[in-house]
Amino acid sequence: MQKLTIVIPAYNEQEVLASSVQRLLGIEDRIAADNYLDQRADILVVDDGSTDQTWTIIEQLHKANSRVRGLRFSRNFGHQNALIAGMREAVQTAAVVVTIDADLQDDPEKIADMVKLYADGKDIVYGVRNNRDTDTWFKRTTAQMYYGMLGKLGVDLIPNHADFRLMSKRAVETFLQYSERNIFIRGLIPRLGFATAKVFYKRTPRMAGESKYPLKKMLAFAWDGITSLTIAPVRFILILGTFACLLAVGMSIYTVFSKVLGLAVHGWSSLMISLWFMGGLQMVSLGIIGEYVGKLTTEVKHRPRYTVQSKLD
Known part of the structure; x- marks a missing residue:
């Protein structure tokens, strides 16, 4: 049997974190019941320097259930670094690592489908949105333009895929060999060269709290993607x-x-x-x-x- 770890980067997610973790624990239990992976699947929450009660909630969840683990940054280092820290910690004990944002706008029920594809020999399984109906016209249009532009620049990117994915142990270990600081994870993963698959889902509106990616951060993130992947x-x-x-x-x-x-x-x-x-x-x-x-x-x-x-x- 092999262990699954779900990595959750969290920044000021006190409104949704507790319910999200409970839901993910239930999903892990159902996956274990299907005998795909070990019953001892766990969740690793990376607190990216939150200023609200996020870390306190992580401590409470850990006390109530030892399957919930936590890392706390000394300050806000950014979403991509939180993902890297989580993967680096998780891969020490896990054979399979899934990353998903704390708001669960990406459909967590698709994790079971990802695990099945892993059992069939896929090292990387991308969660891909099948529509962008929940986005504003501006965000939807600029996103499509951005993906199209990166494609023309020679960047191998999965359209409508963010950071909801499954990776095998060897895929994570290979990715962690990329040591650059100016990193754009979703642009590097397709370069690893392992067997891949996709699961499609409909993204749901955020249930509580506010988006941690306003326009200013989105533009900075997009620019980092261009400058880190192409000259x-x-x-x-x-x-x-x-x-x-x-x-x-x-x-x-x-x-x-x-x-x-x-x-x-x-x-x-x-x-x-x-x-x-x-x-x-x-x-x-x-x-x-x-x-x-x-x-x-x-x-x-x-x-x-x-x-x-x-x-x-």
């Missing part, structure tokens, strides 16, 4: 710069002919437009390059991804 923006700058140089050569030839033919017109507007355009292009280019240089600086420092303050086994 296409830098290549685009090279192409744009080459085009600007060719345009400058053409304008130089045009200027010489105009001067020779006596058609030159002394204009302030055209000069200022050119200066502003080139100046803006240079600033944007330097900004994108600086973003990559800044991320490289962070990488070479080799700072810890997170700091664990407390642990419940």
Whole structure:
């Protein structure tokens, strides 16, 4: 028999955490009853520096049921780092690791289907939304545009898949060998190369509390995904710069002919437009390059991804 651990990253989830954990424990019991995995399946909740009663609730759940374990960060290190910490801890004892957000908007009943696919030889099973009806028009449209853009940039990404997935022990251990700090998990998992499958589900509205990903965080997360997986923006700058140089050569030839033919017109507007355009292009280019240089600086420092303050086994 093999052990299952469900990893839950949690940041200020006091409204939903207790009910979510109880529901997941019940799902684990039903999976064990089907003799797919060990009865001793457990849940690991990673408190990502919450400022509410999230950790207190984790302690209470642990006292009531030792199958509920916990990690507590010393501060907020981010959702992706919470997932990594949870997987790193879980894989020490588990043969199968499932990650799911604490609000259970991703259908936890599909975990049983994931386990069946694992039993059939799949190392990675993605939870994929079959529709985005619960999203606003803006979020739905921008998400589709983002997936399409990453695809064109050469990034192998699973559309409509977030961080609800099952991974085997060897898949998790392979993933943990990726040591970069600027990490975009859902973009790296498809690169592992193991046997994969998908389960489709309908995402439900959040039952309580507020989303931990407002627009500002979503945009930052999307940008991290681009810069961590591809250098296409830098290549685009090279192409744009080459085009600007060719345009400058053409304008130089045009200027010489105009001067020779006596058609030159002394204009302030055209000069200022050119200066502003080139100046803006240079600033944007330097900004994108600086973003990559800044991320490289962070990488070479080799700072810890997170700091664990407390642990419940």
